Amino acid sequence: MRWAFILGIAVILAIMTVYEWPKMKREMKKEKTAFAVLTVLGGILAFLLMFYPEMPGPTHLMNAIYKPLGTIFEK
C-alpha cells in the first residue's frame, strides 16, 4: 500500500513537470529554479512523510507558541 502511494506521488510529480516545464520559456531562469526547488522539496517531504508520519510539523511549532495564550483563557 505504501509503495502504491509512493508510486502515485512520483506519477503526480512527473505529470506536474511534464505539464509545466514546456510552458516556461528559455529566458525564465528564475521561474525554472523556483519550480525545480519547490517540486524537489515537496517530493522529498511527501516521501519522508510516507515513511515517518510522526515527524514534527509546523503545527507543533504553533502549539508551542500559542499554548501559553490558550491557558490564560482556559478556566
Next chain:
Amino acid sequence: MIEKGKISALQLGMMMYLVIAPTAILNSPSISFRYAKQDLWISPIWSLSGWMAIYLAFKLHDMYPGHNIVQASERIIGRWPGKAVGFLILFIYLYINSGTTRLYGEFVSEAFLPETPLIVVTGTMVLVCALASRGGVEITGRFAQLILPVFIVLFLSNALPIIPDLKPMNIFPVMPEGIMPSIAGSIVLQSWYCQFITVSFLLPFVSDREKAAKSVSIALIAVIVTLVVANLVTLLLLGEITGHFTYPFLILARYISLVEFFSHLESLYTAIWVFGAFMKIYLFFTYSCLPPLNG
C-alpha cells in the same frame, strides 16, 4: 508570467468576504461557545485584529505603492531579512491553506461522503484550485462576483426557514459575567479576521484604489453581521447544546423541514461550504504564487 489583470474595489471586497465568512460560519460557533456560552453571538463583534490588518495593509500600500506585503518587507528591512520575512508569510499561507483543505475534507467526508477516502475529497479540491489559480487575479475577482449572490441566497435559505422554531429565551441571561467571556470567545475568531491582511496582496491590482478601503471595510462589517446572525440563530435553536456539535450550523440546516416539503436543506449548506472552501483555497493558492506587478 507577469500579472496584467485588474480587479475592481467591489470585487476585492467580495473576495475578502468569501474568503473569511464561509469557513468562519462552519467552525467558529462551537469554538466561541466553549468560552462565551450564551454570549457567543456577541463574540464576532470584537474584531480588532480585522481592523488592524486592514489598516496595516492600506498603510503599507500607501507607503510602498504597487508592492504587496512581501515586497514591502524587502524594502523595509533589507534584502535578505526581508526575504526571510516574506518566506515566513508565504509559508503561513501555505500552512493555513493546508489546514483549510483538511477541514474541508473532514467536513465533507464526515457529513456527506463517509465512505470516500479523504484523499479523494481533498485531492479533487486541490486539483481544481491549482488549475483555477493559473487563471490569474482577474478570474478570482470575477469568480467572487459570480458566487457571492449564490452564497447569500443559500445562507438566507438556511437561516430564514428556521425562524419559527427559534426559542428567544435561549439568549438570556445576556452577559451575566460581564464582557470578558464574549471577548475570550472571540480570541479564536481573531485568526479569521486577521486573514484580512491578504488585502495587501491584492491592492496592487485594484484599479480604483480610492474606493478599496471602503469596500474592504464593508466586507469586514458584512462578515461580522453574517457571523452574528449565524451564531445567534444557532444559539436560539440549539441553546445549551451548541457546544456538543463540531458543526452547529450543519445541525441547524438538518433541522429545517419546511411544511414537510423542503427538507435536507443541509445540501444547500454544503454548497455554501464547498463554494467558500474553494474560494479560500483557490485565493490562497493564487496569493502564494502571485507574481509581482512590476517584475
